[in-house]
Amino acid sequence: MIRASVVPTVLILLAGCGGADKSLPPAGATKPASSAPAPQQAAAAKPAEAAKPVPYPKDQGTAVVAGKITFTGKGEPEWSQPIDMSTHQDCAKLHGDKKVNEERLVVGANGELANVLVFVSQGAERYTFQPAKEPVALNQTGCRYEPHVFGVMVDQPIKITNSDATVHSIHAWPKKNADFNFTQAKQGQVDEKSFDTAELPVPIRCDVHPWMQCYAAVFEHPWFAVTKADGSFEIGGLVPGPYTLTFWHEKLGQQTQTFEASAGQKAQLSIVFAGK
Amino acid sequence: MKGVVLMLAGLLVGVAIGALAFSFASKKALPDASPSPAAAPMASEQQVAKSGPAEKPAEVDESKWKELPGFIGPLRPVKAPADNPTTDEKIELGRMLYFDPRLSGNGALSCASCHNPGLGWSDGLAKGIGFQHGELPRSSPTVLNAAYYKSQFWDGREPTLEMQAKGPMTAAKEMNSTAEKVTAVVNSIPKYKEMLTKIYGEANFESVAKAIAAFERIVVDQDSPFDRYVRGDENAIGESAKRGLDIFTVKGKCTSCHNGPNFSDDKFHNIGVGDADRGRIEITKKDEDLKAFRTPTLRNIALTAPYMHDGSQKTLRETIEHYERIPKEKEKHPNLSALMLDFTLTEQEKQDLEAFLHTLTGDKRDPRINVIPDLPPVAPAK
Numbered sequence: 001m002i003r004a005s006v007v008p009t010v011l012i013l014l015a016g017c018g019g020a021d022k023s024l025p026p027a028g029a030t031k032p033a034s035s036a037p038a039p040q041q042a043a044a045a046k047p048a049e050a051a052k053p054v055p056y057p058k059d060q061g062t063a064v065v066a067g068k069i070t071f072t073g074k075g076e077p078e079w080s081q082p083i084d085m086s087t088h089q090d091c092a093k094l095h096g097d098k099k100v101n102e103e104r105l106v107v108g109a110n111g112e113l114a115n116v117l118v119f120v121s122q123g124a125e126r127y128t129f130q131p132a133k134e135p136v137a138l139n140q141t142g143c144r145y146e147p148h149v150f151g152v153m154v155d156q157p158i159k160i161t162n163s164d165a166t167v168h169s170i171h172a173w174p175k176k177n178a179d180f181n182f183t184q185a186k187q188g189q190v191d192e193k194s195f196d197t198a199e200l201p202v203p204i205r206c207d208v209h210p211w212m213q214c215y216a217a218v219f220e221h222p223w224f225a226v227t228k229a230d231g232s233f234e235i236g237g238l239v240p241g242p243y244t245l246t247f248w249h250e251k252l253g254q255q256t257q258t259f260e261a262s263a264g265q266k267a268q269l270s271i272v273f274a275g276k
Numbered sequence: 277m278k279g280v281v282l283m284l285a286g287l288l289v290g291v292a293i294g295a296l297a298f299s300f301a302s303k304k305a306l307p308d309a310s311p312s313p314a315a316a317p318m319a320s321e322q323q324v325a326k327s328g329p330a331e332k333p334a335e336v337d338e339s340k341w342k343e344l345p346g347f348i349g350p351l352r353p354v355k356a357p358a359d360n361p362t363t364d365e366k367i368e369l370g371r372m373l374y375f376d377p378r379l380s381g382n383g384a385l386s387c388a389s390c391h392n393p394g395l396g397w398s399d400g401l402a403k404g405i406g407f408q409h410g411e412l413p414r415s416s417p418t419v420l421n422a423a424y425y426k427s428q429f430w431d432g433r434e435p436t437l438e439m440q441a442k443g444p445m446t447a448a449k450e451m452n453s454t455a456e457k458v459t460a461v462v463n464s465i466p467k468y469k470e471m472l473t474k475i476y477g478e479a480n481f482e483s484v485a486k487a488i489a490a491f492e493r494i495v496v497d498q499d500s501p502f503d504r505y506v507r508g509d510e511n512a513i514g515e516s517a518k519r520g521l522d523i524f525t526v527k528g529k530c531t532s533c534h535n536g537p538n539f540s541d542d543k544f545h546n547i548g549v550g551d552a553d554r555g556r557i558e559i560t561k562k563d564e565d566l567k568a569f570r571t572p573t574l575r576n577i578a579l580t581a582p583y584m585h586d587g588s589q590k591t592l593r594e595t596i597e598h599y600e601r602i603p604k605e606k607e608k609h610p611n612l613s614a615l616m617l618d619f620t621l622t623e624q625e626k627q628d629l630e631a632f633l634h635t636l637t638g639d640k641r642d643p644r645i646n647v648i649p650d651l652p653p654v655a656p657a658k
Binding site: 181205 | 345346347525526527529531532533535541543613614615617619
């Protein structure tokens with residue numbers, strides 16, 4: 001719906017109100033544009049609450065935050081045990097004798113925790129950003145989603161591919177965005193979708209293969225990353241200043257950490273998620 | 277006359293069930309939209325138009341619910357459209373109109389004739405019986421939980437209950453009236469005229485449809501043994517039904533289409549039912565919609581036999597066997613949905629799946645839907 005004209009308004013508003021409302025979820029989420037006053041009024045009505053956001057000054061975005069996330073303890077077995085595909089031979093035959101594990105908790109030999117979504121939850125409201133045009137890829141391969149967790153900007157296209165010689169029915173279950181659900185019956189089929197409102201998490205599932213699930217997180221800003229197999233993450237392009245980072249894991253919950261970004265420097269954080 | 281007796285008998289059953297249900301209704305918390313951090317099921321900041329004392333959504337911790345494939349699980353409160361928020365007055369008015377045969381061309385048929393509370397808000401027939409006993413082309417679906425659909429009718433031709441309600445009143449084969457006649461009738465009945473005017477500013481066909489739709493939005497149930505099981509009551513359903521749930525979601529692949537809290541993806545599929553009826557293609561003119569019909573809810577399915585848009589499946593067992601058979605004879609069904617996937621169940625597995633489907637019958641209803649309305653008299657002739 002009239003996306004193109006609405007987007008810039010939303011961006012400004014978000015940045016204007018996002019920092020002030022502590023009860024908002026941390027995804028940089030916001031009220032729907034329709035229930036919010038026009039941007040000029042918002043700015044005029046509450047000048048004391050938040051400075052007016054300015055367009056992101058790209059040339060000042062020289063600070064970086066990076067780090068490593070580890071997991072100590074144990075998760076539930078079903079978060080990582082082998083998937084029983086025997087009821088779905090279309091998928092089982094893609095793997096032969098090889099077992100494919102659940103990916104709700106993916107931990108390396110030394111506790112490196114993958115698939116943690118890391119994002120700026122405070123600090124981005126000072127700026128307005130252009131939506132990214134380059135699509136984010138979501139692939140269905142071997143009856144798994146790749147990646148298992150991903151961030152995407154508001155209105156950024158998500159390119160969804162079925163690489164399998166079987167049918168998938170991809171179904172997004174957002175709370176704030178419009179949902180989508182469509183069938184990809186042909187190998188190689190590609191479709192594009194997007195979300196127009198910040199939201200975390202948006203579960204995405206395959207209606208046909210019950211173990212297939214992944215999560216999208218939708219942001220107004222580009223400052224997010226997902227930890228790799230070695231538990232590492234890096235977010236660049238930060239303008240110097242104070243920030244809060246949130247670390248979200250689908251099963252282990254979330255935690256936050258504040259830090260100060262300095263020009264041309266890389267801040268290092270190490271975060272531990274404790275299991276049972 | 278027979279119809280009326282049947283209808284009343286049905287109502288009495290309905291009242292009895294309603295009374296039973298009400299005795300524990302107050303203790304049950306309704307699911308609401310509280311977010312759960314991980315793996316949040318579908319919910320939203322639903323603006324539930326508050327309409328009365330019965331349904332007070334309480335704080336519910338959805339994070340404790342079982343997470344099932346296709347997010348099948350408890351329903352959230354119905355959302356009313358912004359231009360027709362539900363109120364007590366509208367419910368009272370809509371209920372009278374729903375049961376009032378004077379809205380039909382011959383004064384014999386009301387909505388309740390084909391969507392009878394005592395017959396699972398349907399009619400127990402393969403195909404409905406309409407104006408002057410003519411057979412209708414399709415089976416009458418239940419009105420229970422119709423409020424949750426994103427589109428109405430087997431072919432989804434109307435988007436809302438408001439638009440839907442106008443259909444049967446003016447369909448020649450159904451109530452066979454006209455917009456003008458309905459407007460004249462409600463204006464001849466002082467109570468309707470007064471209430472419609474007070475609530476909607478006008479007593480006409482449009483406002484009649486709106487009031488009926490408002491009533492239909494409380495013709496829902498949000499609590500079945502299955503829902504209680506999802507919320508954590510392990511004993512709410514039996515062992516066979518638990519195995520059946522697994523078959524439903526995994527081996528039988530039923531959640532490919534019957535997903536979400538209302539067990540419907542709100543989409544259209546050709547699942548190989550029926551012959552002549554071309555289904556949604558008549559609406560969209562798209563080849564992919566040949567013989568495609570909207571996935572119906574499976575809530576209260578035990579109450580609404582026979583099944584499918586043509587009433588061709590008499591029992592749940594037959595329906596299950598339909599799903600086993602059709603993928604094996606794909607070539608006979610052009611445009612069969614790609615989601616009709618092959619599987620074969622043992623006798624025990626079929627029984628288990630049936631047992632599961634039986635746990636979807638809601639047993640908590642808004643007590644206001646079980647009240648037999650007194651229909652208001654027409655104005656005395658001048």
